[in-house]
Amino acid sequence: xxxxxxxxxxxxxxxxxxxxxxxxxxxxxxxxxxxxxxxxxxxxxxxx
Amino acid sequence: xxxxxxxxxxxxxxxxxxxxxxxxxxxxxxxxxxxxxxxxxxxxxxxxxxxxxxxxxxxxxxxxxxxxxxxxxxxxxxxxxxxxxxxxxxxxxxxxxxxxxxxxxxxxxxxxxxxxxxxxxxxxxxxxxxxxxxxxxxxxxxxxxxxxxxxxxxxxxxxxxxxxxxxxxxxxxxxxxxxxxxxxxxxxxxxxxxxxxxxxxxxxxxxxxxxxxxxxxxxxxxxxxxxxxxxxxxxxxxxxxxxxxxxxxxxxxxxxxxxxxxxxxxxxxxxxxxxxxxxxxxxxxxxxxxxxxxxxxxxxxxxxxxxxxxxxxxxxxxxxxxxxxxxxxxxxxxxxxxxxxxxxxxxxxxxxxxxxxxxxxxxxxxxxxxxxxxxxxxxxxxxxxxxxxxxxxxxxxxxxxxxxxxxxxxxxxxxxxxxxxxxxxxxxxxxxxxxxxxxxxxxxxxxxxxxxxxxxxxxxxxxxxxxxxxxxxxxxxxxxxxxxx
Ligand SMILES: Cc1cc2nc3c(=O)[nH]c(=O)nc-3n(C[C@H](O)[C@H](O)[C@H](O)COP(=O)(O)OP(=O)(O)OC[C@H]3O[C@@H](n4cnc5c(N)ncnc54)[C@H](O)[C@@H]3O)c2cc1C
Numbered sequence: 001x002x003x004x005x006x007x008x009x010x011x012x013x014x015x016x017x018x019x020x021x022x023x024x025x026x027x028x029x030x031x032x033x034x035x036x037x038x039x040x041x042x043x044x045x046x047x048x
Numbered sequence: 049x050x051x052x053x054x055x056x057x058x059x060x061x062x063x064x065x066x067x068x069x070x071x072x073x074x075x076x077x078x079x080x081x082x083x084x085x086x087x088x089x090x091x092x093x094x095x096x097x098x099x100x101x102x103x104x105x106x107x108x109x110x111x112x113x114x115x116x117x118x119x120x121x122x123x124x125x126x127x128x129x130x131x132x133x134x135x136x137x138x139x140x141x142x143x144x145x146x147x148x149x150x151x152x153x154x155x156x157x158x159x160x161x162x163x164x165x166x167x168x169x170x171x172x173x174x175x176x177x178x179x180x181x182x183x184x185x186x187x188x189x190x191x192x193x194x195x196x197x198x199x200x201x202x203x204x205x206x207x208x209x210x211x212x213x214x215x216x217x218x219x220x221x222x223x224x225x226x227x228x229x230x231x232x233x234x235x236x237x238x239x240x241x242x243x244x245x246x247x248x249x250x251x252x253x254x255x256x257x258x259x260x261x262x263x264x265x266x267x268x269x270x271x272x273x274x275x276x277x278x279x280x281x282x283x284x285x286x287x288x289x290x291x292x293x294x295x296x297x298x299x300x301x302x303x304x305x306x307x308x309x310x311x312x313x314x315x316x317x318x319x320x321x322x323x324x325x326x327x328x329x330x331x332x333x334x335x336x337x338x339x340x341x342x343x344x345x346x347x348x349x350x351x352x353x354x355x356x357x358x359x360x361x362x363x364x365x366x367x368x369x370x371x372x373x374x375x376x377x378x379x380x381x382x383x384x385x386x387x388x389x390x391x392x393x394x395x396x397x398x399x400x401x402x403x404x405x406x407x408x409x410x411x412x413x414x415x416x417x418x419x420x421x422x423x424x425x426x427x428x429x430x431x432x433x434x435x436x437x438x439x440x441x442x443x444x445x446x447x448x449x450x451x452x453x454x455x456x457x458x459x460x461x462x463x464x465x466x467x468x469x470x471x472x473x474x475x476x477x478x479x480x481x482x483x484x485x486x487x488x489x490x491x492x493x494x495x496x497x498x499x500x501x502x503x504x505x506x507x508x509x510x511x512x513x514x515x516x517x518x519x520x521x522x523x524x525x526x527x528x529x530x531x532x533x
Contacts, residue, residue, distance in 0.1 A: 013286035034506035044458040
């Protein structure tokens with residue numbers, strides 16, 4: 001697919017910066033996110 | 049002594065049967081009727097479909113679990129419900145057709161005092177000409193289908209290794225499909241695998257779906273807080289597709305799948321076609337086609353079931369325009385209004401209407417997703433219904449007291465975007481409530497504190513944990529009750 005071809009469907013969406021991409025698999029950050037997401041899910045479960 | 053019969057041993061049926069068995073004394077009987085001898089953790093079929101798991105890793109045999117817990121297992125498929133019994137018979141019963149080897153096709157009457165219908169969906173490939181693994185497209189809805197899809201993917205990869213360009217098409221095979229989340233996971237896992245196998249540049253990957261926009265997922269999408277804005281899931285999803293170089297076609301109703309070519313109509317009335325080398329298109333769902341008869345043998349199917357085959361429960365099924373839909377339309381106790389000892393949970397109950405706004409093409413073709421019913425709500429409603437049935441069976445209550453409306457329930461969904469312990473990712477989504485409530489939350493329909501989405505390796509770890517956790521729970525291993533639905 002043409003990246004960033006004017007008026008094409010891939011022209012408009014935001015794309016992640018290299019830093020954002022790195023953080024997605026950064027072990028320390030993801031360990032923290034693991035805890036945060038689990039807490040979020042458990043809070044949701046407790047709501048019922 | 050009374051007898052609870054649970055039809056179906058999927059996520060909802062297994063949850064209901066295990067909780068009911070745990071709560072009921074041995075003077076009561078719990079019977080499970082299900083055609084398949086194995087339990088399947090369906091969410092991991094995605095990984096079977098790309099070859100990172102084998103069918104044995106996502107299934108286990110049911111009989112040992114039922115022996116251990118004291119549940120009677122009838123390996124059969126229910127064909128009809130007789131809620132009034134038959135003149136001369138002692139009470140209500142279900143007619144079942146054996147599926148066990150050696151007894152296949154034999155019919156039997158299974159009497160019940162209480163009935164929980166958790167038969168899930170019929171995979172309605174027949175709704176679209178040429179759709180499905182026995183015709184011209186692949187599926188990942190069952191572990192067999194997924195194993196077949198994995199083989200086809202290997203063959204496509206082989207062709208790419210030889211230098212051929214391939215078009216891989218993934219999405220929904222009909223204008224009224226649901227479960228877009230599963231197709232979303234599959235396309236991202238396919239893309240991840242192609243990169244891992246070093247052939248990504250040889251592949252054109254296309255998403256084809258009945259959603260109005262990407263990120264709808266059959267629930268009108270969701271709004272989340274992101275970078276100082278409240279953003280629709282469309283933005284997030286388009287970004288994920290663009291980043292991976294995946295093209296998308298939305299608002300599409302597939303009319304026919306021919307070998308290597310799909311024809312579809314779009315919401316603006318255009319008729320188009322697309323050639324493909326590998327095509328995984330989900331089927332629309334309907335009820336499994338149970339019939340119902342009164343004591344005199346008269347057909348009362350329409351009293352128990354909606355036209356789409358799903359069971360009518362305590363929802364508001366009056367036809368009304370989108371503007372008049374209310375969270376209150378959604379069922380709370382899943383009790384049949386016609387027979388108070390009959391319930392339906394999981395995918396088997398009839399939703400009162402869609403969640404995404406219904407849309408119709410100029411030719412009158414409905415093109416919009418039907419409501420998704422994912423694992424977590426299926427489990428929660430099954431547990432609450434089991435508790436209500438136990439209370440009624442033991443004489444503690446005369447009517448259901450616990451409620452589990454999707455309008456007051458949240459859901460968490462972890463959508464895999466690639467399986468690898470250090471490089472994999474998954475989108476972790478939470479929504480509350482599942483049914484948007486624009487009165488309580490005027491701008492977004494949902495509570496922003498509990499509605500979120502992010503992608504990362506942590507999501508993949510959670511998805512893996514859920515795989516092992518839910519298989520452990522469904523096996524009723526020690527402390528299974530501590531694992532939430
Ligand atoms: C590929 C895929 C991926 C998914 N991924 C996710 C995910 O990541 N997260 C999530 O939350 N949800 C996911 N889902 C949705 C999830 O699988 C469903 O919400 C869930 O399985 C619904 O549970 P159920 O018990 O209602 O139906 P099912 O799990 O389908 O169970 C139905 C049961 O009824 C049995 N049955 C069928 N006909 C009869 C009959 N006539 N008589 C008796 N028994 C019968 C079946 O054999 C089966 O045992 C996914 C779905 C698919 C298809």
